[in-house]
Amino acid sequence: MLPTELMQEGDHLMTVCNACRYCEGYCAVWQAMERRLVFKESDLNYLANLCHGCSECYYACQYAPPHEFDINPPKTLAKIRACTYEMYAWPGPLAKVFRKNGVLVSLLTAVVLISFLLAVGASIGSSMFAPVRSGDFYQITPHEVLTLTFAAVGLFSALALLIGFLRFWRNVGEQVSGIANPAALMKAAKEVLSLENLDNGGVGCTYPGEESSQSRRWFHHATFYGFLSCFVATTLGAIYYYVLGWHGPYGYTSLPVIFGTLGGIALLIGPIGLFALKQNRNREIEDERQYGMDVSFIVLLLLTSISGLLLLWLRESAAMGTLLVIHLGIVMSLFLTLPYGKFVHGIYRSAAVLKWALERSRPPEHDVEV
Amino acid sequence: MLSEMAMSEDSKSFDVLVIGGGNAGLAAALSAREKGASVLVLEAAPKHFRGGNSRHTRNLRCMHDAPTEVLTDAYSEDEFYNDILRVTGGQTNEQLARMTIRASATCTEWMKQQGVRFQHAMGGTLHLGRTNAFFLGGGKAMMNAYYASAQRAGVQIAYDAEVTDLEIVDGEFRSATTVIEGKPTRISAKALVAAAGGFESNLEWLKEAWGPAAENFLIRGTPYNMGKILKRLIELGAQSIGDPTQGHCVAIDARAPKFDGGIVTRLDCVSLGIVVNKNGERFYDEGEDFWPKRYAIWGRLVAQQPDQIGYCIIDSKAMGKFMPSVFPPAKAQTIRELAKAVNLPVDKVEETVKAYNDAVQPGSFNHAIMDDCKTSGLKPEKTHWALRIDQPPFYAYSLRPGITFTYLGVKVNERAEVQLTNGKKACNIFAAGEIMAGSILGKGYAAGFGVTIGTVFGRIAGTRAAMQALNRAETSNGKEGGSFHAAN
Numbered sequence: 001m002l003p004t005e006l007m008q009e010g011d012h013l014m015t016v017c018n019a020c021r022y023c024e025g026y027c028a029v030w031q032a033m034e035r036r037l038v039f040k041e042s043d044l045n046y047l048a049n050l051c052h053g054c055s056e057c058y059y060a061c062q063y064a065p066p067h068e069f070d071i072n073p074p075k076t077l078a079k080i081r082a083c084t085y086e087m088y089a090w091p092g093p094l095a096k097v098f099r100k101n102g103v104l105v106s107l108l109t110a111v112v113l114i115s116f117l118l119a120v121g122a123s124i125g126s127s128m129f130a131p132v133r134s135g136d137f138y139q140i141t142p143h144e145v146l147t148l149t150f151a152a153v154g155l156f157s158a159l160a161l162l163i164g165f166l167r168f169w170r171n172v173g174e175q176v177s178g179i180a181n182p183a184a185l186m187k188a189a190k191e192v193l194s195l196e197n198l199d200n201g202g203v204g205c206t207y208p209g210e211e212s213s214q215s216r217r218w219f220h221h222a223t224f225y226g227f228l229s230c231f232v233a234t235t236l237g238a239i240y241y242y243v244l245g246w247h248g249p250y251g252y253t254s255l256p257v258i259f260g261t262l263g264g265i266a267l268l269i270g271p272i273g274l275f276a277l278k279q280n281r282n283r284e285i286e287d288e289r290q291y292g293m294d295v296s297f298i299v300l301l302l303l304t305s306i307s308g309l310l311l312l313w314l315r316e317s318a319a320m321g322t323l324l325v326i327h328l329g330i331v332m333s334l335f336l337t338l339p340y341g342k343f344v345h346g347i348y349r350s351a352a353v354l355k356w357a358l359e360r361s362r363p364p365e366h367d368v369e370v
Numbered sequence: 371m372l373s374e375m376a377m378s379e380d381s382k383s384f385d386v387l388v389i390g391g392g393n394a395g396l397a398a399a400l401s402a403r404e405k406g407a408s409v410l411v412l413e414a415a416p417k418h419f420r421g422g423n424s425r426h427t428r429n430l431r432c433m434h435d436a437p438t439e440v441l442t443d444a445y446s447e448d449e450f451y452n453d454i455l456r457v458t459g460g461q462t463n464e465q466l467a468r469m470t471i472r473a474s475a476t477c478t479e480w481m482k483q484q485g486v487r488f489q490h491a492m493g494g495t496l497h498l499g500r501t502n503a504f505f506l507g508g509g510k511a512m513m514n515a516y517y518a519s520a521q522r523a524g525v526q527i528a529y530d531a532e533v534t535d536l537e538i539v540d541g542e543f544r545s546a547t548t549v550i551e552g553k554p555t556r557i558s559a560k561a562l563v564a565a566a567g568g569f570e571s572n573l574e575w576l577k578e579a580w581g582p583a584a585e586n587f588l589i590r591g592t593p594y595n596m597g598k599i600l601k602r603l604i605e606l607g608a609q610s611i612g613d614p615t616q617g618h619c620v621a622i623d624a625r626a627p628k629f630d631g632g633i634v635t636r637l638d639c640v641s642l643g644i645v646v647n648k649n650g651e652r653f654y655d656e657g658e659d660f661w662p663k664r665y666a667i668w669g670r671l672v673a674q675q676p677d678q679i680g681y682c683i684i685d686s687k688a689m690g691k692f693m694p695s696v697f698p699p700a701k702a703q704t705i706r707e708l709a710k711a712v713n714l715p716v717d718k719v720e721e722t723v724k725a726y727n728d729a730v731q732p733g734s735f736n737h738a739i740m741d742d743c744k745t746s747g748l749k750p751e752k753t754h755w756a757l758r759i760d761q762p763p764f765y766a767y768s769l770r771p772g773i774t775f776t777y778l779g780v781k782v783n784e785r786a787e788v789q790l791t792n793g794k795k796a797c798n799i800f801a802a803g804e805i806m807a808g809s810i811l812g813k814g815y816a817a818g819f820g821v822t823i824g825t826v827f828g829r830i831a832g833t834r835a836a837m838q839a840l841n842r843a844e845t846s847n848g849k850e851g852g853s854f855h856a857a858n
Contacts, residue, residue, distance in 0.1 A: 019634035019696045022428055022508030025489035037690055059514055060507030062425050062632055066418055069634075069696075201487070201506075210514070 002041055002083050006076075010044040013076045016069050023057040027197045028356045029077070030057070035364050045087070046172040048080035049345075050352040052197045054205030054216075055285040065284075078287040085344055088171070090163035097340040102292020105337050109300065112336070113329035120325050128321035136249055140321045141328065143241070153335045160339035165347050174355055184357035191357070192350045195220060208280040216277055223270030223301060224346075229263025230308070249315065261312065267305035271298045297342035303330045384410045384526075385839035386832070387546060387559035389533050389599055391415070392422030393509075393821055394803025395565035396516035397828025398835065400484055402563070403523045405836035410557060411525060412548050414532040414566070414594045419630075420513065422567050423591035423775060423804065423820075426632040427509035429502040430825060431818035432474045440478055440488040440503040447471050450501075453816050461812025469784045470810060473826040478503045481825065485515035502818040509821075533566070533599060538606040541796040560839035561798040563831045564788070565824075568776035568804045569597020570617065571629065576773070579614035586678035588622060590772045593629035600805050603780050608796065609789040612777040612808025618815050619669030622772035624679060625697045637767050638692040640668060641755050642737070643684030644726055645769065647675040650709065650718030652726070657744070657754035666815055673771040680769040681712055683723065685759045691737060699765040708764045727758045775820065779808035786831035798838050800831035 002010070014033060017023070023030045029051050036043055055074040063069035082098065089095035097104050120128055120141060132139045138146075169176065179185070191197065195217050198205045204214035237256040240246040250256050275298050278291075307327035314320055337343075386402040388395045391413030399409045413420050433450050434441050450471045454462055478488060487506040491499050498504075505512040520527060528550050537544040545558040569575045571593045576584035604610045626635035641661045645668075646652055654671050658664055672680040683705075702708035709719035726748060733743035735757055743756045780801050781789040788796040788806075803824040810823060 015694070016634050016696050019636075019694060020508075020632070022505075022511075022633070025504070025506040037694055056507060056511075060511035062508070062510045062630075063634070067630065068627055201490075203487070211518070 001087075002044065002080060006079055006083060007041060007044070009076050010048075010080055011039055012069075013071060013073060014039040014044070014047075016063055016071050017073065020063070022062075023060060023073075026056050026060075026200065027052065027054065028191075028353065029073075032356050032359065035359060037365075042172050044080050045084045045168075046352055046355060048077040048084060049168070049348040050356060051077040051081070052195070052205075052349070053078060053285075054198055054200075054207055055282070056200060056206050056212075058285050059206050059210050072285065074285040075287055078290065081345070081348075082287060082290055082293075084168070084171075084348065088164040088167040088344075088348070089340065090160050090167070094160075094340055097337075098293065100292070101290075101341055102296040105293075105296035105300065105333070105341055108337060109303075109330065109333035112333045113326060116325050116329040116332070117322075120321075128325070129318055130321070131316065131318045132320055137315075137320075137324055138248075140324050146328070147238075150332070150335065153332060157335050157338045161344070161347055164339060164344060165351055168348050168351050169355075172352075172355060174358070178358055179354070181358060181361065184354065184361055187357040187360075188350065188354040191353050197353075208277045209282055215273065219270050219273030219277065221270070222266045223274060226263045226266025226268075226270050226305065227301065229259045230267060230304070231263075233257070233260035233263060257312065260308065264305040264309045264312075267301055268309070271302040271305075274298055275302075293342050297337075300330065300334045300337070300341075304334055381545075381556040381558065382410070384408045384557065384559045386410075386561050386563060386835045387412070387543075387557055388563045388565060388832070389546065390422060390565035390567060390803065390805070391420050391513075391517075391527065391529075392565065392567065392803060392824065393424035393427070393512065393516070394805075394824035394828035394831075395422075395563070396513070396520060397825050398563040398565055398800070398802050398832030399520055399525045400516065400523060401829045401832030402836035402839075403520070403525050403832075405833055405840065407561075407836035407839050409525045409832075409836075410559070411520070411527045412531040412533055412546070412557070413527060413529050414596075415529065415592065417529045419592065419594070420517065420529060421510060421592075422595060424513055424824070425510040426591050426630075427505075427512070427818075427821050428633070429498065429504040429818045430474070430477060430821035431502050431816060432477055432822065433471050434475055437491065438478070438503075440491050441500065442491045443500045445501050450474075453501075454810075454819065457814035457816045458812050459814060461814075462810055466782075466784055466810050470823055470826045473830075474822045477822065477825045480829065481512070484519040486512045487515065498817060532594075536562075536599070536602045536606065538603075538796075538799070541607060541790050541792075541794060541799070543796070543799045561800065561835035563786075563828075563835050564599050564603060564780070564799065564801045564805055565803045565828060565831070566599035566805055567592070567595035567597075568617065568807075569595065569600055569614075569778065570773045570776045571595040572597050575601075575614075576776075579778075580673070583673055583678050586770060587619075587673070588624075588626050588631065588635075588770050588772045589629045590620075590622065590626075590631055590635065590774045591629070595775075595804070597776075600779065603788065603799070603801075603805075607790045607792065608799070609781040609791050610778060611781040611806075612779055612812065614776065614778040616778070616808075616813045617776035618666060618774035619673065620665050620772050620774065621668035621672045621680065621769040623695050623697050624768035624770040626770070626772065631772070634696040635772065636665070636693075637682065637695050637769060638665075639684050639688060639767060640665075640682050640769075642688035642691055642757075643682050643759060644723070644752065645680045645682045646714065646719060646722055647681075648677050648679055648714065650715045650722050652722060652748075652750060653680075655750050655753050657752045657756055659754075660740070668769070669771040669773070672769050678771055681714060682767045682769060683708065683719075683759060683764065684766075685761045685764050687757060687761050689765065695767065697767075699767045701763050701765050703762045703764070705759075705764055708766050712766045712768060723759055726752070726756075727760060730756050730758045775804050775807075777808040777811055777813070779804070779806045782806045782809050782827070784830075785834050786827050787834070798835070800835050802827035802831040 057073045063071040086095040086098045198217040203212040207216045233256045311323045311327050385407035386409045388399045388411045399411045402409045489504040531548045533546050533548045535547040543562040622635040700711040705723050709716045729745035729748040735743050745752045745756050786800040788799045788801050807823050
């Protein structure tokens with residue numbers, strides 16, 4: 001349940017916006033709004049996750065503060081969005097992680113790093129600090145240990161994210177069977193993968209300031225596709241190992257290393273850019289309580305790419321052992337916190353975009369003339 | 371903002387002074403700057419509320435011969451002019467109207483060059499996509515684009531800068547007195563563009579025109595259109611045009627704020643129910659024509675009722691068939707309770723609803739056409755969409771006259787030059803926007819035509835003012851003239 005005050009704020013927002021509709025040309029939120037006349041909590045939850053937080057509507061709004069109607073769509077929707085993250089989180093008690101997210105994620109990362117270093121130190125002692133022939137990681141951590149731990153954590157996180165998705169999907173009134181709609185899936189995939197809602201007909205969006213720009217979109221692309229490329233690298237590595245029986249370390253021109261390197265570089269550029277934009281953001285449009293969550297995720301991604309690239313660069317040196325443990329610790333922290341941090345925005349945003357694609361294939365709920 | 375140098379002095383000189391920072395004012399400022407003039411815009415509002423009534427607009431009406439990116443089909447000069455002729459009942463100036471219409475064809479392209487963005491012609495659920503081009507994000511977004519463009523071009527802008535006096539001698543503008551950052555400042559300029567809007571925010575002036583009834587009017591737009599420049603120009607010899615009671619007056623939700631409620635306070639349910647006055651009596655045919663064609667007469671109708679208030683009563687059948695207002699309606703299970711809830715005479719309202727229900731004839735309801743649902747033997751009749759009000763819960767919305775803009779203005783010619791009462795034209799005073807719209811619109815209104823007039827006359831006024839200022843600069847001792855030769 002949304003807190004009563006936030007529910008009222010959301011209701012006020014939608015009442016004013018739906019009577020105005022000047023923003024209908026901007027993004028999916030406004031077109032989805034126009035299909036409705038009343039706004040239940042589930043509608044607010046859906047629209048809040050459909051909002052990409054670009055704030056074009058805020059600058060265009062004649063009712064934005066100091067007008068007495070006090071309309072601030074990006075901020076109100078961000079606040080609702082934060083509540084939905086807790087609402088859909090599984091297992092329930094971990095929802096509290098979303099509060100004080102920055103502190104908790106940092107703490108967890110520190111704990112994981114220290115325990116990794118201690119565990120490896122205890123098992124192989126000072127050979128952790130010795131150069132390893134041809135950079136063979138498995139002399140530091142045995143392959144089975146690595147695979148088992150990461151598979152377990154990865155599967156748990158995937159399950160938590162899946163349950164979160166299903167909770168969202170049910171909450172906004174959709175059926176699981178409804179997903180089997182190839183046309184809507186294609187449409188949604190295109191919008192998600194291109195971040196069409198941040199495009200605004202080619203000029204980009206008003207973030208971080210009032211001037212429209214494509215920078216957020218491109219930095220997000222770098223982050224997203226960088227992350228994806230690293231994920232592909234890992235998957236390829238697994239295929240090489242298990243299916244093809246090729247044991248690492250793989251050469252600089254091998255596919256896992258190419259994907260990992262390109263992904264790592266993109267994952268450097270993207271998060272640094274997003275972080276810089278965030279520092280210059282217009283604070284009027286943001287729910288400042290989410291700053292810790294946003295930044296801790298950006299920093300974790302950045303640490304992942306930095307440590308990964310360093311590891312590749314220095315894999316034949318004496319630093320390899322320590323770097324490997326640090327990199328693995330960071331990736332472990334990232335995996336552990338995926339369902340309880342900023343990463344979930346990707347799940348719910350994509351789900352909301354898919355719902356919007358499905359809605360467009362249905363007749364409107366009302367036929368009120370504008 | 372003004373440069374520091376300008377701030378530090380108590381008087382400052384510009385080629386062109388623009389009073390008013392709405393669509394017309396910025397169009398004038400940008401056009402004058404394009405010609406190379408130094409330009410200052412004085413905006414009475416603080417930055418957040420800049421843009422006058424333009425911040426509440428949404429589109430402009432444009433003539434076009436073929437579909438464009440932002441307009442469908444075609445809208446010819448003759449069709450456009452006939453629309454203006456019809457809505458004004460002939461109270462227009464054909465020469466000025468046709469000139470404006472022809473000039474409207476280039477407006478969207480020029481506005482795009484200033485960074486204004488438009489919705490795609492097919493986007494949204496807009497009926498007006500053929501005749502009107504819609505700003506992406508509405509009028510405030512348009513104004514934001516203009517201001518950003520003005521800043522890039524080097525137009526100086528002062529906010530919170532209300533003009534308190536004008537110095538005009540023998541039809542020639544000399545200077546304006548304003549307050550910039552709390553400091554009285556005299557601005558002299560070689561030409562003036564008056565684009566300060568009408569007088570609709572000035573309740574005292576409205577009362578002069580409408581009588582005490584105006585006390586109960588709500589002002590849909592900016593509180594800054596006090597008409598001070600209009601009044602001063604008329605006092606100093608400008609020829610006035612238009613009837614002070616004419617303008618745009620619609621029935622809006624009575625709970626709307628006194629000023630600046632804008633679009634969201636509109637109520638679209640009149641044609642789906644009945645409207646009674648404070649005595650519980652009906653007073654006009656609620657189903658006379660499609661609502662978009664009738665909503666602008668209801669302000670006037672309500673203004674003529676006692677205490678300038680009306681109540682629209684509908685039943686549950688109507689709910690969900692109109693754009694929701696920003697305020698929730700009163701709701702009750704019986705007409706008696708509903709009347710009580712909105713402080714109407716209970717017996718009379720019940721009698722009115724019963725008489726109406728008894729008079730409703732059978733028909734097949736269709737809100738999209740002029741259907742055959744009507745009353746018979748009622749005074750006044752409801753001629754379309756008349757359904758019995760019999761399915762609880764019942765709802766009531768209160769209505770008040772909402773003034774959008776006024777038409778009393780200064781008379782201009784097609785070069786936007788202000789005409790004087792002595793039959794001459796002012797030599798360096800131009801006017802654009804609402805302050806001169808009465809030169810074209812005697813009464814009535816066609817959606818989006820105000821922005822068209824503002825853009826067309828703003829561009830003309832700015833260009834002419836710059837030419838006037840720069841030509842004079844060339845002949846006047848060469849003081850500042852040199853730097854403008856190239857631009858001219």
